[in-house]
Amino acid sequence: MAKIVILGAGISGHVAATHLRRKLPKKHEVVVVSPNSNYQWIPSNIWVGIGRMKSKKILFPLAPLYKKKGINYKQAKAVTFYPEGDKKEQKPYIVSEYVTGEKKGQQEKVTYDYLINATGPKLNFEATEGLIPGKNKTYSVCTYTHANHAWEGLSALIESMKKGKKAKILIGTGHAKSTCQGAAFEYILNVEKELKRHKVRDMAEITWISNEYSLGDFGMDGMLMSYGDMIMKSSELVEMIFEDRGIKWILGAGVNKIEDGIAYYENLEGEHKVETYDFAMLIPAFSGHGFKAYDKNNQDITNKLFKGFMIVDADYTPKPYEEWTVQDWPETYQNPNYKNIFAPGIAFAPPHTISKPRKSKNGTDIFPAPPRTGMPSGITSKLVADNIIDAIKKGDNSLQHKGSMGNMGAACIASAGFGFWSGSGVSITTFPIVPDFVKYPDSHGRHLGKTFGSIGLAGHWLKLMLHHAFLWKAKMRPFWWLIPE
Ligand SMILES: Cc1cc2nc3c(=O)[nH]c(=O)nc-3n(C[C@H](O)[C@H](O)[C@H](O)COP(=O)(O)OP(=O)(O)OC[C@H]3O[C@@H](n4cnc5c(N)ncnc54)[C@H](O)[C@@H]3O)c2cc1C
Numbered sequence: 001m002a003k004i005v006i007l008g009a010g011i012s013g014h015v016a017a018t019h020l021r022r023k024l025p026k027k028h029e030v031v032v033v034s035p036n037s038n039y040q041w042i043p044s045n046i047w048v049g050i051g052r053m054k055s056k057k058i059l060f061p062l063a064p065l066y067k068k069k070g071i072n073y074k075q076a077k078a079v080t081f082y083p084e085g086d087k088k089e090q091k092p093y094i095v096s097e098y099v100t101g102e103k104k105g106q107q108e109k110v111t112y113d114y115l116i117n118a119t120g121p122k123l124n125f126e127a128t129e130g131l132i133p134g135k136n137k138t139y140s141v142c143t144y145t146h147a148n149h150a151w152e153g154l155s156a157l158i159e160s161m162k163k164g165k166k167a168k169i170l171i172g173t174g175h176a177k178s179t180c181q182g183a184a185f186e187y188i189l190n191v192e193k194e195l196k197r198h199k200v201r202d203m204a205e206i207t208w209i210s211n212e213y214s215l216g217d218f219g220m221d222g223m224l225m226s227y228g229d230m231i232m233k234s235s236e237l238v239e240m241i242f243e244d245r246g247i248k249w250i251l252g253a254g255v256n257k258i259e260d261g262i263a264y265y266e267n268l269e270g271e272h273k274v275e276t277y278d279f280a281m282l283i284p285a286f287s288g289h290g291f292k293a294y295d296k297n298n299q300d301i302t303n304k305l306f307k308g309f310m311i312v313d314a315d316y317t318p319k320p321y322e323e324w325t326v327q328d329w330p331e332t333y334q335n336p337n338y339k340n341i342f343a344p345g346i347a348f349a350p351p352h353t354i355s356k357p358r359k360s361k362n363g364t365d366i367f368p369a370p371p372r373t374g375m376p377s378g379i380t381s382k383l384v385a386d387n388i389i390d391a392i393k394k395g396d397n398s399l400q401h402k403g404s405m406g407n408m409g410a411a412c413i414a415s416a417g418f419g420f421w422s423g424s425g426v427s428i429t430t431f432p433i434v435p436d437f438v439k440y441p442d443s444h445g446r447h448l449g450k451t452f453g454s455i456g457l458a459g460h461w462l463k464l465m466l467h468h469a470f471l472w473k474a475k476m477r478p479f480w481w482l483i484p485e
Contacts, residue, residue: 002028002392005094005112007078009034009062011042011374012345012381013118015485018476019385021071028392031072033110035099037061039474040144043374044467046186048147049281050194051155055144058467060475069476075100078119079107081293081305083338092340114388117310117343118381121286124175130258131174131284137261138174138280141187150281154191157279161200167278170263172209174282176254179369181210181218182412184283185238189426191281192245201246208242208249209263209275209282211366213358215239215249218412219368221355223430224444226452234428237453241426250275252358254366255282270361286346286369304335310343311335314351321356326406326436326445328352332399333384339397342388344380346372354434373410376433378485379403406434409450413463425460428453 004020006013009032020030038059047053066073076096083092091111098106123142125131133140139150157167171188173181188208195201208215216222216234223234242249252268263275263282288308295301305311314330328351335341343349354370383401390396409431429452435445443451473483 002113003031003111004028004114004116004388005031005033005110006116006118007033007094008118008120008345008347009036009039009073010118010120010345011377012120012347013116014039014474015378015381016116016118016344016385017066017071018069018474019382019481020389021069022481023385023389024392026070029072030070031074031110031112032062032066033074033076033078033094033096034062035075035077037063037075037100038144039065041467041471041474042142043183043463045141045144045147046183046190048144049139049141049150049154049187050190051151052190052194055148058471059144060471065476074098074108074110076108078117078289078291081291082109082296083115083293083301083305083341084296085111086294086296086298092338113340114391115341116381116384116388117341117347118345119289120346120377121309122289124285124287127285127287128175128255128258128282131255131282132258136258137278138258138263138282140284141183141281142180142283153279154194158195158198158200161195161203162198165203167204168276169204169206170209170275170277170280170282171206172250172253172282173211173368174255174258174263174280175285176211176256176266176364176366177369178211178283178285179219179371180283180286181212181368182371182373184208184210184281185218185426187281188247189241189245192247206245206247207275207277208247209253209255209265210249210251211254211368213252213268213356213367215242215251217355217368218428219353219355219371220430220433221435222444223428223435223446223451224448225428225430225446226448227454231448232453234453237426237428241455252360252366254360254364258282266360266362266364266366268358268360268366270364288347288349304337305341307349309349310341310347311337312343312348314349316349316351319352324352326404326432326434326438329404329406329434331402331404332387333380334387334399342384344384345377348380372405373412373433375410375485376403376405376408379408382485404434406432406436408433413466425457425463426453426455427462 216238431450
């Protein structure tokens with residue numbers, strides 16, 4: 001009998017748990033340790049943040065589903081890793097801490113045969129002074145509670161605009177090395193559309209602020225894409241969209257401090273500037289969770305497991321941008337020191353960024369961290385689950401299931417306004433996510449036929465369809481496994 005422990009019940013953790021449970025006989029134990037009582041479909045937070053969807057529509061409680069399906073669930077957070085066990089415990093284990101109920105604060109050893117670390121990112125608001133969701137007029141849409149706050153802030157502002165008050169709205173990244181530009185891009189387009197719907201668009205100045213060097217970088221170094229019969233740069237596409245909607249932009253900006261309605265930032269020229277606002281949605285930096293690891297003699301071995309995020313089969317050798325290759329990226333998400341530990345989704349340490357690193361004239365790093373969107377999070381998690389299933393069922397430890405962000409695509413459908421007939425969407429599909437300059441030397445490292453953009457109502461429908469399809473899948477409704485990751 002094998003015991004697989006999964007840390008986190010986000011896209012990655014939940015995908016792993018559901019596939020493992022479906023494919024493994026019941027004698028094997030699948031345990032999920034995660035602090036949030038709910039599963040949330042994060043991409044739809046954008047619609048919660050504009051008041052067009054209630055957060056209850058994007059979440060469901062995990063405990064009843066897991067109970068029904070035979071997945072053990074602990075509403076707890078992982079705290080410390082003991083991949084060799086200790087003097088008293090032969091088996092590897094993690095220490096978890098309950099976050100609710102009678103056992104709140106209580107710690108427990110959770111032993112395992114296989115461990116999947118799917119804890120995603122820590123939303124590191126503390127990395128930017130004063131950036132606190134719901135305070136200083138700044139908001140976030142990274143979780144459903146944040147998105148609820150964001151809508152409260154935005155709706156109050158809309159009401160004041162209706163009474164004749166002009167407003168400044170700032171949306172983008174809240175740290176010099178934030179990622180997830182795509183989510184902020186989606187939010188700014190939705191906010192702009194909502195202001196029009198509420199007939200107050202003329203009362204607001206809307207500004208995009210970002211650590212990107214050029215528009216449409218999205219932490220992926222931008223892309224050359226097909227757009228209808230044309231070939232265009234993602235920077236041109238986003239510029240066209242912003243100009244069309246009267247959205248201003250500030251680029252190469254590393255926001256480093258927030259005060260009530262004031263964002264302080266440094267730009268690549270090394271200038272220290274400020275931007276004032278009445279409402280801001282700024283994505284924080286992401287970091288690892290700061291876990292510690294110990295060997296069986298209680299010696300600190302954190303650096304064998306973590307490099308901020310978890311160490312996997314990537315090539316972490318430091319090298320200049322010009323020498324980066326697509327082969328640096330991991331394929332199996334297995335920790336090289338402890339072969340029964342895996343880290344799919346956002347939890348793994350990337351070998352380097354995808355966007356070209358840039359420094360300001362003062363030496364401050366200002367460029368996006370690599371994004372890891374939902375589709376690769378699901379795919380990498382499923383392949384980890386399949387390799388564990390092969391090891392348990394066939395004794396095959398050869399890790400046949402592989403997938404790198406250098407041979408995987410990402411479909412990003414940024415809704416650009418809600419409404420069955422009046423909605424819109426900007427769909428950007430990129431293949432591969434990490435550019436491969438050897439395979440695709442003439443098209444900025446990407447396959448042009450598979451890297452394309454489009455704008456229109458169909459994009460909104462697709463996004464809505466994905467919302468329903470992925471919640472159906474997550475709820476393990478009939479034939480859920482037929483829906484791809
Ligand atoms: C607003 C927004 C919109 C987005 N839109 C899109 C989109 O349209 N398309 C797309 O492809 N991607 C989108 N993304 C990105 C996508 O949401 C992420 O790629 C995906 O959620 C990553 O999955 P994950 O499981 O690795 O991490 P997460 O989803 O962050 O899950 C991490 C899990 O770990 C748990 N956890 C945290 N700490 C611990 C601990 N100590 N112990 C145990 N568990 C822990 C958390 O509670 C959570 O359950 C969006 C992101 C945001 C913020």
